[in-house]
Amino acid sequence: MARYVLGTIVFLLVVGLLTFASVRYGLGRLPGDIVVDRGGFVLYLPITTSILVSLLLSLVLWLVGR
Numbered sequence: 001m002a003r004y005v006l007g008t009i010v011f012l013l014v015v016g017l018l019t020f021a022s023v024r025y026g027l028g029r030l031p032g033d034i035v036v037d038r039g040g041f042v043l044y045l046p047i048t049t050s051i052l053v054s055l056l057l058s059l060v061l062w063l064v065g066r
Contacts, residue, residue, distance in 0.1 A: 018056065030046075
């Protein structure tokens with residue numbers, strides 16, 4: 001039970017830090033992210049950012065699961 005609680009805390013901490021980093025340091029504007037801005041319409045598809053966050057979270061969860 002303690003392992004799951006620790007894993008949840010680590011997961012929430014990592015998500016919070018990544019969210020802070022993306023706002024603070026511009027992580028959301030990586031090459032490969034698609035932005036379409038036409039008039040009053042903006043479409044943002046963070047493909048590269050999503051892949052990077054997924055890899056980091058997978059690494060953290062793998063380390064916690066060991």
